Structures are given as structure tokens and as C-alpha cells.
Amino acid sequence: MDLSLSPTQVQLKSSATEFLTAELPKERVREIDESPTGFDADLWRKMVDLGWTGMAIPEAYGGVGLTNTDFGVVAETLGYYASGSPLLDSAVLSANAILEAGSEAQKKEFLTAIANGQQIFTTAITEPEYGWGPSFIKMGAAHSGRHYVLNGTKLFIPWAHVADQIIVAARTSEGATPEEGISLFVVDKNAKGVSTRLMQGFIGDKVCEVNFNNVEVPASHMLGTAGHAWPALERSMDKATAILSTYMAGGAWKAYEMCRDYSQVRIAFGMPIGTFQYVQGNVIIALTESDACKWTAYEALWMLDTDRKETQIGVSTAKAVASDSFWKACDASHDVHGGIGIDITFGLTHYTKRARTFQHYLGDARYHRARMARLMEL
Amino acid sequence: MDFEYRYSDEQEQFRQEVSAWLNANLPEGLAAAGGTPRLDSLGWEQCQSFRRRLGEKGWLALSTDLALVFLEELGKKRLGWLLDDGSSAIQAAIHRWGTEDQKNSYLPLLADGGANVWRFFAEPGVRLDIGNLGIRASREGDYIILDGKDSFAGQGLWPDYLWTIVVINPDFPPHRATAAFLVPSGLKGITIQTPRTLVPGQTHQVTFDHVVVFPDALLGEEGNGWNVMQSALQAPQTIQYPVAEDAEVGDLLQYAKDTARDGVSLGKDLVLQQLLVEAHINSRITRLFKMRNAWLASTGQTITYELAQTALWEKQMSMRLSRIVRDVMGMYALLDPQDPRAAAKGEFEFQQRVSLATQNPSAVAEPYAVAIADALGLGKGKESG
Numbered sequence: 214m215d216l217s218l219s220p221t222q223v224q225l226k227s228s229a230t231e232f233l234t235a236e237l238p239k240e241r242v243r244e245i246d247e248s249p250t251g252f253d254a255d256l257w258r259k260m261v262d263l264g265w266t267g268m269a270i271p272e273a274y275g276g277v278g279l280t281n282t283d284f285g286v287v288a289e290t291l292g293y294y295a296s297g298s299p300l301l302d303s304a305v306l307s308a309n310a311i312l313e314a315g316s317e318a319q320k321k322e323f324l325t326a327i328a329n330g331q332q333i334f335t336t337a338i339t340e341p342e343y344g345w346g347p348s349f350i351k352m353g354a355a356h357s358g359r360h361y362v363l364n365g366t367k368l369f370i371p372w373a374h375v376a377d378q379i380i381v382a383a384r385t386s387e388g389a390t391p392e393e394g395i396s397l398f399v400v401d402k403n404a405k406g407v408s409t410r411l412m413q414g415f416i417g418d419k420v421c422e423v424n425f426n427n428v429e430v431p432a433s434h435m436l437g438t439a440g441h442a443w444p445a446l447e448r449s450m451d452k453a454t455a456i457l458s459t460y461m462a463g464g465a466w467k468a469y470e471m472c473r474d475y476s477q478v479r480i481a482f483g484m485p486i487g488t489f490q491y492v493q494g495n496v497i498i499a500l501t502e503s504d505a506c507k508w509t510a511y512e513a514l515w516m517l518d519t520d521r522k523e524t525q526i527g528v529s530t531a532k533a534v535a536s537d538s539f540w541k542a543c544d545a546s547h548d549v550h551g552g553i554g555i556d557i558t559f560g561l562t563h564y565t566k567r568a569r570t571f572q573h574y575l576g577d578a579r580y581h582r583a584r585m586a587r588l589m590e591l
Numbered sequence: 592m593d594f595e596y597r598y599s600d601e602q603e604q605f606r607q608e609v610s611a612w613l614n615a616n617l618p619e620g621l622a623a624a625g626g627t628p629r630l631d632s633l634g635w636e637q638c639q640s641f642r643r644r645l646g647e648k649g650w651l652a653l654s655t656d657l658a659l660v661f662l663e664e665l666g667k668k669r670l671g672w673l674l675d676d677g678s679s680a681i682q683a684a685i686h687r688w689g690t691e692d693q694k695n696s697y698l699p700l701l702a703d704g705g706a707n708v709w710r711f712f713a714e715p716g717v718r719l720d721i722g723n724l725g726i727r728a729s730r731e732g733d734y735i736i737l738d739g740k741d742s743f744a745g746q747g748l749w750p751d752y753l754w755t756i757v758v759i760n761p762d763f764p765p766h767r768a769t770a771a772f773l774v775p776s777g778l779k780g781i782t783i784q785t786p787r788t789l790v791p792g793q794t795h796q797v798t799f800d801h802v803v804v805f806p807d808a809l810l811g812e813e814g815n816g817w818n819v820m821q822s823a824l825q826a827p828q829t830i831q832y833p834v835a836e837d838a839e840v841g842d843l844l845q846y847a848k849d850t851a852r853d854g855v856s857l858g859k860d861l862v863l864q865q866l867l868v869e870a871h872i873n874s875r876i877t878r879l880f881k882m883r884n885a886w887l888a889s890t891g892q893t894i895t896y897e898l899a900q901t902a903l904w905e906k907q908m909s910m911r912l913s914r915i916v917r918d919v920m921g922m923y924a925l926l927d928p929q930d931p932r933a934a935a936k937g938e939f940e941f942q943q944r945v946s947l948a949t950q951n952p953s954a955v956a957e958p959y960a961v962a963i964a965d966a967l968g969l970g971k972g973k974e975s976g
Contacts, residue, residue: 214832215593216886282592477973487969490960497963501900508879509872515594530872582868583861591848591858591867 216511221279222286229290232263237294239560245297246563250411251419252375257298261330266304269452270312274324281452282514285459289507292463295563297418299333299372301460306453307334307380313445314397314437323378323399332377334399337367337423338446345450345576346584347443348391352425354383354398356439359432361385361398363406363425371574373409373421376402381425382446385439392443397436404428417567418574451528454575455517458510458535461571464564465503465535465542471561472496472549486549498545506531506538526588529581536578539568594882596832602660609650609664616644617668623936635747635792639707642673646704651678655828655889663834669938671834677710677745681754684771684823688811697752697773708773709745709795710754715824715898716962719765719817721758726799728759728770735759735806737774737799744794748785750776753797756816769816772808779803789944825898830888833881837874839912839942842935844871847919850934857919866915873908880904899962906956913946 218226236256245253260266268284270276284305291300304327311323311334326332339345340352352365363383373379381398388394400407406428409421437445473496476487486492513531516524543565547554554561576584598606620637645651650661651674658679665671678701685697700706726739737757743750752773759770776783780802785795811819823829847857847867857863880901887894916939917924928937964970 214596214882214886216883217890218592473967473969476969477971485970487964487971489970490957493960493964493969496967496969497900497903497960500896500963500967501904504880504883504900505876508883509876511592512594512875512879515592519595530875533868533872534876579865582865582872585868585871586858586864589844589868589871591844591856591864 218286219283222283225279225283226286226290228263229287232259233290233294233296237296239295239563240558242295242297242560242563243557250375251297252299252372257333258330260298260300265300266330267328269305270308270324270328274320275328276308276324280514281455281517282511285456285511285514288456288460289463289466289510292460292465292567293467295417295464295467295560295567297567299335299375301453301457302336302371303327303334303376305456306336306449307378309449309452310336310380310397310446311399311436313448314442316436319399319436326377333372333375334378334380335370335372335376336380336382336449337370337373338382338450339367339369341366341368343368345580346391347395350382350384350391350395352381352383354381354385354396354430356385356432357429360429361396361432361435363398363400363428363430365425367423367425369412369420369574370409370423371418371420373402373423374411374419378402379407379423380436381430382442388440394440395443395446396439397442397446398430399434399436400425400428400430404430415566415569417563417570420570450575451525452517454532455510455513455528457571457575458506458513458531461535461539461568462503462507462510464567465499465506465539468539468542468546468561468564468568469496469499469503472499472546475553476549492549495545495548499542499549502538502542502545506535506542509534526585529576529585529588532576533578533581533585536572536576536581540565540572543568596659598660599656602656605657606660606664609661610667612648613664613668617641617670621670621673622668638673639704639747642704642707644704645673646702649702651704652682652698652702655831658828659832659834662831666834666838669838672746677708677754680820680823680826680829681708681710681773683826683828684754684810684819687822687826688771688819690807692807693773693810706751707745707747707749708752708754709743709750709776709797711756711820712742712744712794713756713817713820713824714902714958714962715821716894716896716966717821717899717958718961718965719769721761721765721768724756724758724769726755726757727761728757728772728804731803733806735772735804735808737772737780737802737804740796740798742794743797746793748792749783752776753781754810754820755797755799756820759816760814763814766817767814770813771810771816771819772804773810774802774804774808788948790948793948825888825894827888830884830894830898831881832885832889833878837877839938840870840874842938843867843912843916843919846934846939863919866918870912870915873911877901877905877908896963896966899959899966903956903959903963906959909942909946913943916942 264277267276268279271278308327327334354361354363379400379402381400382395384394385396386394406426408424412420412422476492476496477485479486509531513527516527553559618637618641620634653661662671682701685693725741726737729736753776755772756769758768760768780800782798783795844867850857884897923934924939926933927940
């Protein structure tokens with residue numbers, strides 16, 4: 214047992230911290246979040262230059278081929294700085310879907326484009342009848358000659374408005390089980406019939422409604438074989454879910470640090486509010502929730518990297534914990550901060566809205582507990 | 592990162608030896624006790640006798656690596672609590688702070704299982720509260736006189752020694768005011784009461800009425816008593832890698848799989864599924880926290896809030912598990928081993944009791960919260976940045 218970071222991971226953490234400290238002060242986070250797209254192309258280009266878009270991609274396809282834990286270390290740092298970008302969706306979820314299901318030619322074409330930052334990918338799974346299991350994928354893709362024709366709506370799709378390509382999970386046939394009949398298509402975001410709309414609200418990373426109206430997709434843009442994409446998609450989601458959980462751990466830790474520090478400088482009744490038991494209790498909640506989030510996430514990444522047989526249970530454990538821990542840490546932090554916590558310029562809400570968004574993204578705690586019950590054969 | 596504990600060949604060989612010996616020598620009464628140490632006086636005698644046999648085998652003073660395997664094998668018999676007697680902490684204290692005479696006298700005795708030690712209850716990492724110490728020491732010639740009353744933690748109905756913390760220099764600052772003594776329990780003036788609690792036989796009230804103690808009972812320097820105990824509670828050999836998965840949660844999951852209501856397995860009930868998996872997740876977090884603590888201790892890294900955090904989490908999760916058990920099992924959760932309808936030898940009923948008394952005799956979470964707050968520097972204030 215060795216819970217320390219490897220020299221590579223220490224280096225990644227150090228460079229990510231240095232970069233984000235310089236590039237992403239809380240004022241900049243707010244400016245980016247409040248901009249029309251919520252996307253900073255200049256910052257994205259610098260992330261590409263750091264090689265982050267190629268971390269999960271093998272060297273043969275233009276990436277660096279680092280481990281999931283390596284990526285998790287960077288993601289944890291991104292979470293700590295409330296960084297919003299398509300990195301997870303493009304360079305982890307979409308890249309792994311291509312790696313898992315794509316042909317050699319597709320890997321060379323698409324993965325190289327992701328790794329070198331030429332293109333941003335996102336993956337469209339959820340629909341108006343929201344859910345993360347295979348039974349919730351109902352959008353149809355009809356075979357027509359050399360094309361498939363996609364019709365339907367995908368909801369809460371991260372960064373689709375700035376993406377170049379969208380990997381769409383659609384049903385090409387009905388199967389005996391929900392898993393059967395699901396196919397993956399790489400769809401050009403600018404193709405005829407594709408429209409995106411940035412969804413509005415108290416949302417962290419940007420999400421979109423994407424409508425497909427008789428969108429013709431060449432059969433050559435199908436990843437894998439028709440109707441058998443779910444296992445590959447599920448494996449991709451597991452990797453993205455575990456890495457997202459480290460992002461959430463980083464955010465939860467920042468929420469903890471903010472309330473710890475604030476409790477030491479805010480004076481009430483002539484003494485620091487950290488003297489009061491109720492405040493201490495909230496700081497401890499934030500601390501323990503972020504620790505639980507961190508260790509379950511890293512254990513899941515270790516399971517992925519070492520191909521353990523209980524990996525899926527480990528991933529769902531991590532996300533079930535992260536989904537609740539992040540918002541609990543933020544809520545506890547708000548309880549300590551009081552009024553200043555909801556001041557947009559103060560910075561805590563950068564984390565709060567991401568906690569609430571990522572609580573659901575890639576499955577909430579209830580979904581993952583139900584998945585675990587199935588995997589544990591309860 | 593590597594979350595797997597890898598056993599050496601020596602450990603695996605030792606495991607086989609322990610397993611075979613336990614299968615051949617475990618007394619029937621203890622085997623039947625399982626995870627529920629609610630023993631009568633005869634049972635405690637049997638327990639002490641068995642502990643001495645373990646001592647004869649040399650298994651009460653093992654290296655950290657072998658102690659882990661031994662605890663795992665006892666755990667398979669649901670007897671891990673046999674080692675939950677604080678002997679590893681007192682051994683650590685004597686190793687670090689004891690005189691040569693104390694080491695020669697006590698360490699063989701503890702290793703042989705020939706001494707049952709109860710200790711003043713102090714939570715690891717907790718700040719000293721002088722006002723909370725019930726025993727005072729004074730000098731009378733060459734002797735120390737102890738007077739007062741305090742709570743002690745320990746197994747059985749009678750100890751051989753009492754490891755106590757007393758106020759010896761009341762006018763000094765707290766960090767120089769206390770002393771630790773290892774007192775033979777048979778001294779004149781010591782009376783012991785074991786109150787009837789939900790978990791009998793584990794916490795005790797000990798009264799010292801003008802008890803005359805030889806100066807060589809002092810463990811460590813005078814004035815440094817609190818530090819002696821705290822250092823022992825946080826010693827690497829006291830902070831062990833967590834043994835196998837949580838047996839209580841495992842039993843609950845199995846119960847849910849095996850038990851049907853209205854023709855449907857409890858494990859298939861969508862509401863209960865959520866609760867069962869939550870219990871599993873909470874036990875995983877406990878295990879990960881303990882792994883982290885063991886890793887920090889074994890690699891010599893500074894431990895600040897982590898031990899108190901784990902203890903507080905365990906206490907809270909024990910209460911949570913208690914509720915989940917009731918939700919899953921209903922009234923069956925409340926049946927003890929004497930009831931023929933009890934599930935898992937009444938283990939779940941015992942959990943209902945233990946959850947209300949876990950971790951400390953006062954059964955409150957506050958000491959841990961205070962310890963964490965101290966470690967984080969809360970309330971001390973700092974310059975506003």
C-alpha cells in the first residue's frame with residue numbers, strides 16, 4: 214500500500230497548480246462563467262499546449278498515454294480552481310469512447326484531432342426523459358443507404374455549443390435488453406439539421422440542448438458495430454466518472470479551505486467565529502466530505518489503472534460519494550460564510566453551482582447506488 | 592498510488608499457522624460469542640485464559656506485519672475484539688517512556704497475556720482538559736498518594752493494572768501538570784464499579800481512596816502524563832492497517848439477499864437497496880480513512896486531524912448503520928441471541944447497543960470535534976489576508 218503520488222503525478226500537480234494560479238484567479242473564473250459562451254479559447258489553447266488534451270490518449274494517436282490517476286491529479290487541481298472547460302468531455306469521455314469502440318482509422322483521425330487540440334468533442338447521452346442508464350437512450354438512428362438519419366433531442370450536453378464534433382448515443386434497433394441496439398455516431402456539430410442551444414440557469418460547466426432534425430451521418434462515422442456500443446460507452450463513462458470525482462474532490466477541498474480560513478478571520482462577539490461549535494461543526498463536515506470524496510475517487514482510479522474486477526463498483530462508489538460530498542461541503546461552507554458566501558464576486562458560488570451541476574452529471578448518487586446494488590447482486 | 596496491501600510469504604505462512612491453531616484450540620464458549628462480547632464472569636475468565644494461551648504462543652507481542660495477519664484471522668472468527676484491550680498502546684508507551692526496570696517487568700507480562708490493563712479513557716489527539724481529570728496525586732514521604740475517581744476502559748470484570756492519568760502539579764501549566772502511573776489494581780483503597788450499560792463490561796468507574804503508590808509506578812516524566820498517553824495512542828503500532836471488510840455490513844447485505852418479504856428478497860426492494868448500498872459505501876470510507884491513517888503513520892508523516900476525524904466518522908456511521916439495520920430488518924434487528932428467532936446470533940441487536948456507546952465511555956462526539964478543530968486551528972484566529 215502506498216498512497217503517495219508518483220514523481221510524474223507530483224510534477225503534474227505542481228505544473229497544474231502553477232498554471233492555474235496564474236491563469237485562473239477567482240475574478241477570471243467569474244468573467245469566463247458570465248461570458249456568452251462560458252468558454253475561454255485562449256485558456257483552452259494553453260491547456261492544449263500543456264498537453265492536457267492528450268493525457269488520456271495513447272502516443273500512437275498523438276497523445277501522451279498517461280494513467281487515469283495521472284489525469285485525476287490534474288482534474289483535482291482543475292476542480293480546486295473551479296476551472297470550466299471541455300477537457301473532461303473531450304479528452305476523457307469522448308476520447309475513451311473512440312478508443313473503446315472506434316476503428317483504427319477513426320482513432321487516428323479523431324484522437325489525433327482531440328490530442329492536438331484541433332477539435333473539441335463532446336458526448337451526447339441524456340435526453341428529455343433524463344437518466345444515465347441504457348434504457349434512457351431512446352433517440353433513433355435509422356439506416357438509409359450509406360447514411361444513418363438521426364432524429365431527436367439530447368439534453369444537458371456539456372460544451373456542445375463550442376464543440377466541433379458530438380458523439381451521439383442513439384438506438385439503431387430495439388434489443389432484448391436495454392443495452393442492445395445502442396450505437397455511437399460521430400456527428401459534425403455544423404452538419405445540416407444539428408442545432409444547439411446553451412441552457413440557462415444556476416449551472417456550472419455549460420450544458421446545451423442539442424436537436425437533431427433529419428441529420429444524415431455517414432455510416433463510416435459510426436463507432437464500432439451497430440447496436441453494440443453500450444459496453445464501450447459504459448467503460449468510457451466509468452473512466453470519465455472517476456476522473457470527474459477527483460475534480461469534485463478538488464472543488465470540495467477548496468470549499469472546505471474557504472470556510473476554515475473565513476472562520477479564522479471573521480470576528481463575532483469579539484472572537485473568531487471558528488470558536489463557536491456550530492461553525493466548527495460545519496468546517497468539519499466540509500473537511501470530512503472532501504476527504505471521503507478524494508479517497509474514494511483515487512481508489513476508483515487505481516482500480517481502473519490496475520484493471521480490478523470490482524472496478525465498476527469502485528467507480529460508482531466514488532461518484533455516489535462525490536455527488537453528495539461536493540454539494541455538502543459547499544453547503545457547509547455557505548453556512549459558515551453567511552451573507553458573503555452568496556456574493557458572486559466572493560468566489561464560493563463558483564463551486565456551489567458546479568457542485569450542483571456535477572451532482573447529476575454522469576449519474577447522481579441514487580443512480581450509482583442502484584448500479585452498485587445490481588453489480589453486487591443484492 | 593497503490594491501495595492494495597500485499598502480504599509477504601512470511602505473513603502468509605503465519606496466517607496458515609494461526610488459522611490451524613485457532614481451528615483446533617478456540618474454546619467453544621468464545622467461538623459461540625462471535626462478534627458479541629457480552630460475557631458473564633465465567634466467560635471473561637475463559638477469555639483471559641485464552642489470551643494467556645495466545646501469549647504463550649508469542650502472539651500478543653508480534654511485529655506490526657504479523658499482528659495484522661493475526662488480527663485478520665481472529666476477525667474471521669469474529670473475535671477481533673479480543674485484542675481491543677489497549678495492550679498495544681500500553682506496550683508502545685512502555686517502549687518509549689518506560690525505565691529499563693519497567694520494560695523488564697511489564698513487557699514480558701503483557702506479551703504473555705498475563706496482565707489485563709485498563710486505561711484512563713483519552714481520545715487520540717484530544718486536548719488536555721485538566722478539569723476533566725478526576726484523580727489527584729500528592730506526596731507523602733517517598734510515596735505518591737492517589738485520591739479521586741475516574742472512568743477507565745478495559746475488558747473483563749477486573750484488571751491487573753490501571754494505567755491512569757492524574758493531576759500531580761495543579762499549579763503548573765496543563766502541559767506540565769499531569770503524570771501517568773501504572774498502578775497494580777490490588778492496592779488497598781482501590782474500588783471498582785462496572786455500571787450496567789448497554790454494552791456491559793467495557794467501561795468502569797475506579798475510585799482511589801488514599802492509595803499509596805511506589806514512585807516506580809510513574810510512567811514517563813512527572814508532568815508529562817498526558818503526552819505519554821497521547822504519544823502511545825498515536826504510535827505507528829497502535830494505528831493499524833484496517834483488516835478485512837466490515838463484517839457487520841457484510842452480514843446485513845447477506846441477510847437482505849437471503850430474506851424475503853411478500854415473496855421478494857429484501858435486496859430487491861428499491862428503497863432498501865439504496866440504504867444497503869449506503870451502508871456499504873460508508874464502511875468503504877471508514878476503511879479508506881483507516882488506510883490513510885496507517886499509511887501516514889507507517890511513513891512517518893505528520894498526523895493532525897486524521898485520527899479524530901476517523902473516530903468521529905466511525906461514531907456517526909455506527910449510528911447511521913444502526914438505523915439502516917432497523918429499516919432493513921424491522922423488529923428482527925432487536926432480537927438478542929437468547930431469542931430463537933434472532934438473526935446472525937443476535938449480532939444486529941448488539942450493534943443497536945454498541946452504536947449508542949461507540950468509541951468512548953461518554954458516548955459523545957464532542958471530544959473528537961474539538962480535537963479536529965484544534966488540529967485545524969479553528970478559533971485561534973489569524974490576520975485577515
